[in-house]
Amino acid sequence: MKQVAIGIDLGGTSTAVGLVDQSGHVLIDDDFVTKDFQDFRDFINKLHEVIDKLYNQVKENQEIELCGIGIGAPNGNYYRGSIEFAPNLPWKGILMFVEELKKFYNIPIVLTNDANAAAIGEMIYGGAKGMKDFIVITLGTGLGSGIVANGKLIYGADGFAGELGHTIIRHNGRFCGCGLQGCLETYVSATGLKRTVFHMLARFSYPSDLRDKTFNEITSKMVAEAAQQGDKIAIESFEYTAKILGQKLAEAVAYTSPEAIFLFGGLAQAGDILFVPTKKYMEDNLLRIFKNKVKILPSGIPDQYAAVLGASALVWAEIERLKQ
Numbered sequence: 001m002k003q004v005a006i007g008i009d010l011g012g013t014s015t016a017v018g019l020v021d022q023s024g025h026v027l028i029d030d031d032f033v034t035k036d037f038q039d040f041r042d043f044i045n046k047l048h049e050v051i052d053k054l055y056n057q058v059k060e061n062q063e064i065e066l067c068g069i070g071i072g073a074p075n076g077n078y079y080r081g082s083i084e085f086a087p088n089l090p091w092k093g094i095l096m097f098v099e100e101l102k103k104f105y106n107i108p109i110v111l112t113n114d115a116n117a118a119a120i121g122e123m124i125y126g127g128a129k130g131m132k133d134f135i136v137i138t139l140g141t142g143l144g145s146g147i148v149a150n151g152k153l154i155y156g157a158d159g160f161a162g163e164l165g166h167t168i169i170r171h172n173g174r175f176c177g178c179g180l181q182g183c184l185e186t187y188v189s190a191t192g193l194k195r196t197v198f199h200m201l202a203r204f205s206y207p208s209d210l211r212d213k214t215f216n217e218i219t220s221k222m223v224a225e226a227a228q229q230g231d232k233i234a235i236e237s238f239e240y241t242a243k244i245l246g247q248k249l250a251e252a253v254a255y256t257s258p259e260a261i262f263l264f265g266g267l268a269q270a271g272d273i274l275f276v277p278t279k280k281y282m283e284d285n286l287l288r289i290f291k292n293k294v295k296i297l298p299s300g301i302p303d304q305y306a307a308v309l310g311a312s313a314l315v316w317a318e319i320e321r322l323k324q
Helices: 040-059 097-101 114-124 190-203 220-228 232-256 268-269 271-284 303-323
Strands: 001-011 014-021 026-033 064-072 083-084 111-114 134-139 142-149 260-264 294-299
Touching: 001 040, 001 220, 014 040, 014 114, 014 303, 026 040, 026 083, 026 303, 040 064, 040 097, 064 097, 064 114, 064 303, 083 097, 097 111, 097 232, 111 114, 111 303, 114 134, 114 142, 114 260, 114 303, 134 232, 134 268, 190 220, 190 232, 190 268, 220 232, 220 268, 220 271, 232 260, 260 268, 260 271, 268 271
Parallel strands: 001 064, 064 111, 134 260, 260 294
Antiparallel strands: 001 014, 014 026, 134 142
């Protein structure tokens, strides 16, 4: 009998659900619009309906055992199984997510934030197999981070450890959705890159196709393609972004001395335009004892199912933890 886990990626726009085996194969998946459900319990009922539908469809063709459910969610608290004050979800306050889902399923259910889920996914399915000390940086609309030390994800005293995206890198800097100013993610993220492009357009007079675009039209992929074609505004924007990221990663290395740092998400798809200068600026700011020891690598998880795989990996990690 094949053992499987449900992986749930809960986002502000949509929620993806997948049935995943221990080898990281997504057997079946589906998604639905999160914002269609203004009542939290209506959302839970819809989620239950989708899980049962996927499970029953696979069960028709093969014998499977559902071992658990993993959820990656914004502001997810592993200890409480809750989502707490997530600004981009339709429901406010503290949501006892695992408690509600437990009403339907008597199996392990694990919840954490999406970056932590990505780190566990990297350890079980991706490039961090066999590593005990590494960091995953998720570069999407914002910047998240999952930190693994001595083979264990660091949750901290309250379940919210690893918020590198909301460490301050510019006092009185760019305003962040969290309410602070100068957060790392306002400079290093897909959104941060766009803000930097407009800063560079104002600073330099270089000709650029990006001058014809509105803020909402520009994407990180568009900026990366422009940089590859030699656009000086795009190149300067990536250089500025990489410098800030490299400096911050040098600080992170001093805290945990990781074997590798994985860059994950849409902005990381820029490849060498981001990776090469980030590595340079990290090395420039490292203590001598850390120099040339820490790799910066792309995620080893297939991009199409990355979030669902990361969430499902929480189940296998939790089962191992319960055995100890």
